[in-house]
Amino acid sequence: EDQVTQSPEALRLQEGESSSLNCSYTVSGLRGLFWYRQDPGKGPEFLFTLYSAGEEKEKERLKATLTKKESFLHITAPKPEDSATYLCAVQAVANYGGSQGNLIFGKGTKLSVKP
Amino acid sequence: NAGVTQTPKFQVLKTGQSMTLQCAQDMNHNSMYWYRQDPGMGLRLIYYSASEGTTDKGEVPNGYNVSRLNKREFSLRLESAAPSQTSVYFCASKGSGFFSSNQPQHFGDGTRLSIL
Numbered sequence: 001e002d003q004v005t006q007s008p009e010a011l012r013l014q015e016g017e018s019s020s021l022n023c024s025y026t027v028s029g030l031r032g033l034f035w036y037r038q039d040p041g042k043g044p045e046f047l048f049t050l051y052s053a054g055e056e057k058e059k060e061r062l063k064a065t066l067t068k069k070e071s072f073l074h075i076t077a078p079k080p081e082d083s084a085t086y087l088c089a090v091q092a093v094a095n096y097g098g099s100q101g102n103l104i105f106g107k108g109t110k111l112s113v114k115p
Numbered sequence: 116n117a118g119v120t121q122t123p124k125f126q127v128l129k130t131g132q133s134m135t136l137q138c139a140q141d142m143n144h145n146s147m148y149w150y151r152q153d154p155g156m157g158l159r160l161i162y163y164s165a166s167e168g169t170t171d172k173g174e175v176p177n178g179y180n181v182s183r184l185n186k187r188e189f190s191l192r193l194e195s196a197a198p199s200q201t202s203v204y205f206c207a208s209k210g211s212g213f214f215s216s217n218q219p220q221h222f223g224d225g226t227r228l229s230i231l
Contacts, residue, residue: 034219043119043205043222044158087158102148102173103220107157 002027002092006106013078013113021073021109023088033071035064036087044087078113085110117141119223121206127229128196136191136226138206146209147189151202196230203227
């Protein structure tokens with residue numbers, strides 16, 4: 001069964017304290033791994049897509065990396081405005097065409113950055 | 116750009132009442148999705164529409180129906196609401212084209228639904 005597990009569930013950091021969020025996945029075949037940011041009362045906002053092991057993507061203080069079993073979202077010198085829930089989702093290779101775009105989401109990591 | 120628009124933003128229903136949640140996208144996307152998000156459960160797919168004229172069940176379709184009205188609009192209907200359907204509902208859409216299967220889904224800001 002395809003599965004996505006994110007850890008930790010919650011993370012509290014001081015401003016400037018770098019850390020990483022983990023996304024472990026089990027899928028029959030990975031088509032893509034997606035990172036989203038979700039603010040309270042809002043829908044998920046797309047951050048990155050990673051397609052193959054060894055790939056890295058960066059945006060401001062965030063860097064996402066991918067291995068064959070997991071992805072990390074590294075946050076360098078975070079600021080209070082980085083506080084949000086970060087969601088990881090995988091898109092698996094499916095046997096039937098219509099579902100090939102479907103995502104399997106993890107439960108998210110709630111990040112709080114204190115000034 | 117509006118992106119994905121959901122209406123209403125909030126709704127309270129009584130058990131047994133019916134309701135339709137509306138979703139519209141202005142990005143000319145082929146695929147559209149309905150999710151529910153519950154505390155500790157993550158986002159779960161209810162129904163999706165890979166293209167105009169087609170709809171398919173997702174992970175948790177029981178108690179729901181959908182209509183892909185046209186390329187822009189995808190509605191979700193609760194025929195007889197139950198307290199277990201209290202949740203936040205998100206609509207999403209995904210781009211078109213040859214490489215569309217790898218494109219990200221774009222989400223609306225959700226409908227917060229409470230069923231008493």
